[in-house]
Amino acid sequence: MVILPLHLSSLADEQKICRYTVLRIDKCSVTRKLRTSDGAMAAIIIAEADVLDTVAEKIGNPEKVLGSAAGSAIPAPSAPPAPPPAQQQPQQQQQPSFGGSSFMNRVEEAKPAVYGGGGSGAAPIVQPIKDLNPYHNRWTIRARVTQKSAVKTWNKPTSQGRLFSVNLLDESGEIRATAFTQQVDRLYSLFEVGKVYYISNAQVKMARQQFSNVNNQYELTFEDSTTVELCTDNGNVPQEQFNFVALSSLMKFEKGNMVDVLCVLQQVGEATEITPKSGDRKMTKRDLTVVDKSGYQVRTTLWGADATGFELAVPAVVAFKGVRVGDFGGRTLSLPSTGTMTANPDIPEAHMLRGWYDSAGRTMAFQTFDGSGGMGGSGAGGDLRHDAGEVKTMAQVRDENLGGSEEKSDFFTVKGTIAFIRSSSLAYPGCASGDCSKKVTENSSGKWWCEKCQREFAAPAYRYLFSVNVSDYTGQCWLQCFNETGEKLLGCSATEAIRLQGADEAAFAKLIADATFKEFRFRCRARSERFNDNVRVRTSVVGMNAIDYVAEAQRLSALIEAMQ
Template sequence: MYDLSAGEILRFHQAPGNMTVSTPYVVQVISPIQLLSNQASDAHRCMVSDGERMSLAVIPNKLSARVADETITRFTVLKVKKCSVSKKERQNDTPMLFIVIHDAEILGTVGEKIGNPAKLTEQDDVAAGAPQSFAAAPAAAESPISRPAYQPQYQQPPAQQQPQSHFGGAQSSSSSSFMSRVDDIKPKYSAMGSSAPMHTGAPPSVHPISDLNPYHNKWTIRARVTQKTPIKVWNKPSSQGRLFSVTLLDDSGEIRGTAFTQQVDKLFPLLEAGKVYYISNAQVRMAKQQFSNVNNQYELTFDDNTLVELCLEQANVPQEHYDFIPLGGLEKFQKNQVVDILCVLKDAGEVSEITMRTDDRKMTKRDLTIVDKSGFQVRAALWGTEAETFNVPVDHVIAFKGMRVGDFGGRTLSLPSMGSMTVNPDIPEAHALRGWYDAEGRHMSFQSYRGTGGGGGGGAGGIGSAENFEAQLKTMAQVGAENIGATDNVEFFNLKGTIAFIRSNNLAYPSCPGENCNKKVTEDLSSGQWRCEKCERSWPAPDYRYIFSFNVSDDTGQNWLQCFNEVGELLLGATANEMMELQRVNEVAFGQKLADATFKEYKFRCKAKSETFNEVSRVRISATNAYPIDYVAETARLSRLIDSYN
């Protein structure tokens, strides 16, 4: 039996303010672990006990893999090495205690609850007028860990207990909603001046950005604004307004902050790129990664209560933060994830103009070819002004901040409006890359993600090398057991299996023959023409394209996959037009063609995504590529697998 740190949760409850605790203590998970359904991540929640009291605990997504494989489950005993503790006030009730576990060691799992823990009650609160010092709280005699008295590392400065607006008067407790009414959507600035109020007096206690989470409601950060977007205006039938975003950095990490509508006028003149500020009273929410170039699962939303003060001491806050990813490691990242890249420019294309499919906007684009020490070359796209003004000579080193990963033909990169690039940055990594390129990289042949079969292509479009294929290979049973595709994100993986059945109904759909359209067309029975509503044209005949489902099996089970035109042509050995004509004139030959395609073995590159239809969610798996088995290479792979067990 394990000894829990009795009294620990009570001391957390009686401590003044929020804090980060880095002295280890032992607790037990005493409830089923549940996914936080209102969060856009795989964070979990549960109840934990120190043997005497219980508290709500949050397990962030960096520990979620331990929950998924049931290493952390009900009745697991944890040695918590680092956590954040906060309290949420409740009307006519004792405050709710939250423990966000950042780092923990798993001691083991027992078959039952240890002790008889009780909920925190009003009797557990410190008596009014005689607040107990958290540092003076006696350590429990039965605690298995010898530790010094606690000191709360981050206490809220007294000035923030009753927030005052630097824009005039005390603030209302209600914050602005995302859909605040807008008097005038054009940018306008108040006459309060163009700089933030300067912080005077003693420096407040600050909280590191890396520890911010939705369960800490009182904090102050000291951060540098490293990026600031222009004001963007949206005007939709359902809403209208303005917004701008900043990237905030301290020595623990970075986070994105966004101001909407009414807060734009207040905060846009105050926050300047390159300067350091004290910021408090913003809302911490799950990040919408499709709009962010920051590697943080949370983001800030500025509201009426947000306080911004200019910090005089700026030397100790870093200027920029990079988390460089090698180009050869992009296959580990999903579409639309954001990465930092340090590379050498190998080639720069000309500026071109393209029409966006979503809204027919004209955009300028320039494609770059970049390389690095991983031996890969990747196509990177610049847009708009960045594309038009780009004039960096080839063979120069570039640091890209906030590149967005794409999966067109393998792995690509794109620099969004929030991203940035620095040519020949004065950092050690750039000097090392420059030396490598001059010594050997200039004369190398680089691998591309656009390859097929055994070449490059470990992303959405290609199987990749034998090692990459094996690293992402799943059995049919694993796909279900690991709930692949059950999250909000698209997941890529590899399968090897035999086609057991092909659905012949709805094998293909009639598409528009127009260039780069492929939209479904409908037949006008009166004229015999096929109408495309997107192109607003009629055609004498459609261009059929495959979209069908087929069943693939291996020795562990089976799964249904969906494929589109290119994969369909490979599997059936005929175009969709040929198959639809064959079905019309010779049903027997059509059936034989489908039979000939079954009981053949392939390697499949797959993507899985959860879809909701009629309020029912299900996982759809699509085969984005298929390759016949190379039995010589497959024999070598199986031989290596057998050797690994010896």
């Protein structure tokens, strides 16, 4: 059996490796597995190989040397191999032997020659991280620690213990490694971020991507036999690697995707405590506002110790690795426990970004994904600028079944006229605290109670939640508007609109009429929701702009030219 590593699997996907393909194997290892029914099986793990040719038929008359029907005489794993003779010919002069026992002896002898092993006082021969796989356990890597987590504990009905993890980097890639319980005391103090180590004898297994922020299908688990040795010769081991994306491109990523961003810290919010939906414990959070050269600003949330211990002053360049993309209000970012945050990194990209911000970014009006940030005028489409060439008609939204999946949301931009505003249910009574938007209920004493905050208020803070019917020349659809969109559309707070509705019906009717039959560009999120076994598409507005007719004319002109 031949096993290809991840970096060579594309050769098979592209049909460059197929039946009767001739390979030149430059580097490999051979391991032995035992099968109770078929006898022994050897696995050749290819590390480096080149495709030479693909022939029409097999070459020569290959013979099966392991697992034959007759059953080769292969020693059990516990049986020691025969001692080598005192005098041996060079390997290239040895004649091939197809007997099971001699073949497996050569397999065992070949292993150290492929990847090597460190002798006492000598640097071991190392294997690249990209070549690690579960089928080979005799390896040594030389890697830099780029991230080290705090020691965490877990308590379950069936088990309890502690763990910590490190991210390891070499010239070929990254991998995450985790130590559990007994290994925590032995290894935690050995690892220091930024230093390079020789590591061997850890278990390689499939990665649990929900706990990792590195791009590797495998991860390591430290065991009793794992050895860790500080490496002093670390000149060619790279520092932490990033794959930065622009803030303007976040719409291309699904909710929950991990990305790296390089940005300028523009605003720092206060640390606050919130109670999650599970309600079992309170969590500390802090919201940051970050910007970059793409002209966008995004809210980024820190949690726990990252939030309470944050002391960075604005403006500062920050490199985030492994931040999670959210879709609240269009697009947001959140730093999970597996992510990292590096202030003012000493990399060329960071120096260039700081130079741009000092010269031009300080006075720039940044765009947002939720339509609530500074627009600096409508510009070329405002916060929907990145979709300037992708405005869809109502017919396209219907024909493409956007929002038809319960698994993910679809985002799109439409341009249309508000034909009707459903004013009968314009807003709901919300919590009066600044960081909570939950609906409150009136009790018998005339006070308003928030179940989430466990607090009572004299009056609610109303928040918009209403639907509008938007139409274009191809059709119409209903869009759900939230508080930020409502304030922008009606020009007043929801509390003021509700007060006007009860005190002056004529003034309230004029407020609604003034907002009707106006044309806007809407950034929308559509998703199917199930309610009482019925599935319906709910389309919400995450950003809204007045039409910039100069930019719109340029967009239509470009579309016409593209069709000619």
